Amino acid sequence: MTIKNDHCNITGKVWKFGDNVDTDVIIPGKYLRTTEMIIFAAHVMEGIDPQFSKRVQNGDVIVAGENFGCGSSREQAPLALKYAGVACVVAGSFARIFFRNAINVGLPIIEARIDCEEGDTIEIDMGNGIIVRGNVKYQAIKLPAFLQELLADGGLVGHRKKVGVV
């Protein structure tokens, strides 16, 4: 199995969030009546920080606490993050539906509890589950190989186009 570099090794500037970041704050329900990704991206994280969508840069990463993505099953939540340019979400834990949705839409996520400040740069090695900030190395929970493969294919749609339906 080969993993494309861009899904495997990520270096980005950190945006920090706390515990229980729910999908309503990631993308409020009133913005869901569209299939235009640019609209989701324009309102990403609006419930916590209305300026976030304007300030986040392509390739930035989110570092959050526990239970990231709890609440609704709306797939627009990981889509909003992905199309806003977020390269990876690192969290202590993920709510299970968000976890599946993120992988399915090709948004890299990884479970780890790391010490860092907003604006720090971290390096994420998805393949080995290692995160580096400065001189400090953190062992994250490595995604199972089949989920890494989904990410490498850009998500479940890309994967199915490649291998067919189970």
Place this chain on the structure above:
Amino acid sequence: MPTISEKILSHAAGKQVAADDFVIANIDYAMAHDGTGVLAVKAFREMDIKKVWDSERIIIPFDHYTPAHTDNGAKLHQGIRQWVREQGITNFFDIGEGICHQVLPENGFALPGKLIIGADSHSCTYGAFGAFATGVGATDMAEIFASGKIWLRVPQTIRITVEGKLSKGVSAKDLTLNIIKNIGTDGANYKAIEYYGETIQGLSMAQRMTLCNMSIEMGAKTGIVPADEITFTFLKGKAKEKYESVYADDNAKYIEDLYFDVANLEPQIAKPHEVDNVFNISEVVGTPLDQVFIGSCTNGRYEDLEVVAKILHGKEVKARTIVLPASRSILIKATESGIISTLLKAGAVIAPPGCGPCLGAHQGVICEGETCLSTSNRNFKGRMGTGGLIYLSSPQTAAASALRGEIADPREVI
């Protein structure tokens, strides 16, 4: 020895599996509504699949944005209707039929022992019937439309036993909020819950649905009440097909065993902005309200409307009150029994069956600085409108509070 989840998933996978195993499971019923259906159909088309796995096992209810309230919303509805026709989906429920989590049980799809996957986080509601039911997102649902299969990790199970008689004015919703307070919003993440005890056995199907519906608010993959006579009576004449009830073995392995005694439980309120931010009503009585919302997949059922009507009968609400019956059949029954008339005379607004203002899209959005007491399941920041505050309660508490225009103890008016 297996839990209910291990047994249902073993059957669905065609081999003996245990907690933490990964399985590819065959699904009995799959559901997507107009909210998640849009992206599910889009992903299905992008996968370039011609035909769904089984047009009779896919259920499409419209409930989230019904009737359509924007040009684009109407167009998205049109797109799903078109796909439903193309694929010959037999179980399509258009606007006004009701909330998915009421439509499936009413139409006999929620059955003991079945594996039911819904593209909605509250799909765990069907656990009230002894099913393994859980939520996924749109792209997972597209793959299910195509294959009828899903990968799952078999969950470990928490056993919750509830004893004690609920006092007058205290309901299954209060019991549910109290459990969530104790377990926390991620205390059951990735796990299944099995509910036991005399209190649970005494709950009606509507009350069991309230309980199982909110299992996701603790992060749970599913919440299951083992099927019994109350379940079988509800399903008589409704069940879509034969079913076999599944029960845990006596020595099933649980990761946690929790006991609740609810004999002295007070009405419970979840304060903003997290569902486990739960208090006894005595601590929040007097909180001024702008709006009361009675409905949702948690508490929009006939018996919920019935207790509300009893409290509002012959009186007038002081906070604007919006009521959404959970389905057309509930609305018909409540119309025929006079409940709707009672609610209208008390000053309530009746909106069409659906999710309504719960997710903040329409039919009762609140604005910055406003407070809503809701019988729904989520009080997340901004969910019902930017800057609004959401408190969660039982229908009894919501009705008593509507009369006062502030949070009130239902035991004082019952």
